[in-house]
Amino acid sequence: MTTKFKFSPSDYLLYLLARLEPKQSGKLKLNKIAFFVEFGYRFKTGQDLSSASYAGINYGPVIHDYKSLLANMEKRGLIKIDGNFVHLTSTPAINLSKEVGQVIDPLIEKYSSLSESELVTLSHATDSYRITTGNGKKMGQIIDKKLSSLETFFDDNGDSLSIDENKLPLVNRKNLIPYEF
């Protein structure tokens, strides 16, 4: 991919909001979708999707200083904040190349289908978050987007590997022991 497209943080959120059902646009869920889509894009293309940065907090990764960003967007009339939910005030006019859309639209669809709590749990388990926060001990640190390369669950084509089966252990099925947690 040669196109070096990069959203501004506000345009990025507008693009996401335009693709979410109103009930999916809670502030935290929006942050989580933004994180997974941005890091998935970086994983797949090696390029930044937006100029937003992400911080590791108790709720997992979120857009750095997202409260100020949303407040500013509301002040500019781009969105309306209704309690915990964020709504568009009009349809945003954002020009996005077909090739960028082909990468991010499936990611938006995939992660918006998860619940907020699922996204929070999932984001806590990412290596990007765990490494940045020292397994949840150091909050507020900015997550280096290069860490997205560790999130191999974004790899759609990496679901099978060839193996030298002659080296695999033989198992005696008669002597299996249940694993106790």
Next chain:
Amino acid sequence: MNFDSSYGVFFDKSFSRSFAKNIPKGLKKSFDQKLKLLSNDPKYPSLNIKKLNVSQKFLKVNQVDEVGEFRINLSYRCIFYLVHAEKQVILVFVGDHQEVKKFIK
């Protein structure tokens, strides 16, 4: 890979040996956490489950249906077999990426 939370997790002596030899004591807790995830929701992304391609002959000889691996952390992987008829996940090997890579072509 096609299995769900109704599958039980099992191991045998060869797995115990690789576990004792290759897994640092501090990693036991992470391993248990990942196994719980595996038995509750095998599709959980951080498990990063990959199917390992083996021949039909291998599956027949060993009386298993599929071979796979999941990720314990950045460095450590666990190889397992699936037996669908008996709903079994059989842990067969655990080790760091280099050790698991010995099996990968």
